Amino acid sequence: MGRPARLACPRCGEPGDLAAPPAVCARCGTVMEIEIDLGFARPGLAERIRRRPRGLWRWHEFLPVDASRGITLGEGDTPLLNAPRLARELGLERLRVKNDTVLPTGSLKDRSVTVALTHARTLGAGAVGVASSGNHAASVAAYAAAAGVPAVVMVPAATSPAKVLQARAHGATLLAVRASFDATFALFKEALKAFGWYSCLSTNPWRNEGKKSYAFETWEDLRGETPDWILHPVGGGLGVTACWKGWRELVELGWASRVPRMVAAQPTAADPITRAFEAGADDVAPIAAADTVAQAIAVGAPSLGWRCLDAVRRSSGAAASATDAELLEAQALLARTAGIYCEPSAAASVAVARRLRRDGRIKATDLVVCVVTGHGLKQPGPVEPAPMHTVEPTLAAVEAALSKGDPT
Ligand SMILES: Cc1ncc(COP(=O)(O)O)c(C=O)c1O
Ligand SMILES: [Zn+2]
Secondary structure (H helix, E strand, C coil), rough: CEEEEEEECCCCCCCCCCCCCCCCCCCCCCCCCCEEEEHHCCCHHHHHHHHHCCHHHHHHHHCCHHHHCCCCCCCCCCCCCCCCCHHHHHCCEEEEEEHHHHHCCHHHHHHHHHHHHHHHHCCCCCCCECCCCCHHHHHHHHHHHCCCCCEEEEEEECCHHHHHHHHCCCCCCCEEEEHHHHHHHHHHHHHHHHHCCCCCCCHHHHHHHHHHHHHHHHHHHHCCCCCCEEECCCCCHHHHHHHHHHHHHHHCCCCCCCCEEEEEEEEEHHHHHHHHHHHCCCCHHHHHHHHCCHHHCCCCCCHHHHHHHHHHHHHHCCCEECCHHHHHHHHHHHHHHHHHCCHHHHHHHHHHHHHHHCCCCCCCCCEEEEEECCHHHHCCCCCCCCCCCCCCCCCHHHHHHHHHHHCC
């Protein structure tokens, strides 16, 4: 277990209580952060970690929970792919795709939820809960099932039916709220106070530590080389924030020489972080999210907005947005040229990489990592499909269909 040295507000420095239930900063409302005491790192540790059984828990020294009680479904160590055909389409010589669609419940959320449920069980929580745009609900439901802890999940009523079914299949009590994600999130926070569930929200600093694993896995797979850019689809802002924190820990240990430039990739329909970045603002002002194919990241009031903006700026990165058309184009490119079927939100990293490459901010020779965060079957649909032929069970019918190429 990593030794949590301190809980503190990253914005105003207000100290927190490691023994108290997760709460935001009492002074400024920012999500608190855990500092891990990195004094555990002895020479040879990186090599020992490399030899451990695959998975996120190889890095348990960096996590603030007891790994011997870990609730795991085999998450972590997702592939870092070369994707040469996609790279050519984007005009990049050194593209890598971090394919998080293959995590146990099909999305990035498993990285944080494995730590959340471990923490919840250690505390003896009676029930866990979360408000979610769908993926987080499915992940909490699955890990809660494995832990034997009841789960209550709230999602907007318009959430993809596949994600709703997934959460229900794992036995979670699901509340479909007739409201946007931001309103669902606000309602959930009231419900938390009323019912006292263990919170798996991104305002929970223990849970958030799990997502640092992006940094460790990428660093290891690149054999210590630091990417020039890491692009991540952004809703609440945790993926970018936590990946950046992980790289800072690697630098602090002397294992990495620098931190990559972090890019927050948002849909134009819900891009408060891009707006703040472009305006040079100190903080992220909430906006009303418009309708978008990027359901999973349609967040107008990101809970880690300030910290994500901070990570982007301090790493000399960027925040940029992609239209729905660009997201669908990137989704199709991933499917057709890299063999990765992802949901539209998850393609935001690739859509924004294309944009930044076109406007010259990313150079052709830069080492670029695009994180792809959720499986296409989570929100099946609008990739323009190749033709389908419905045929009689005869070779003649097969031949006729192939020669005509007429989709039915
Ligand atoms: C597929 C997908 N990608 C990205 C994100 C955004 O993650 P974050 O909230 O850490 O910004 C989410 C969050 O729901 C998601 O479901
Ligand atoms: Zn504060």
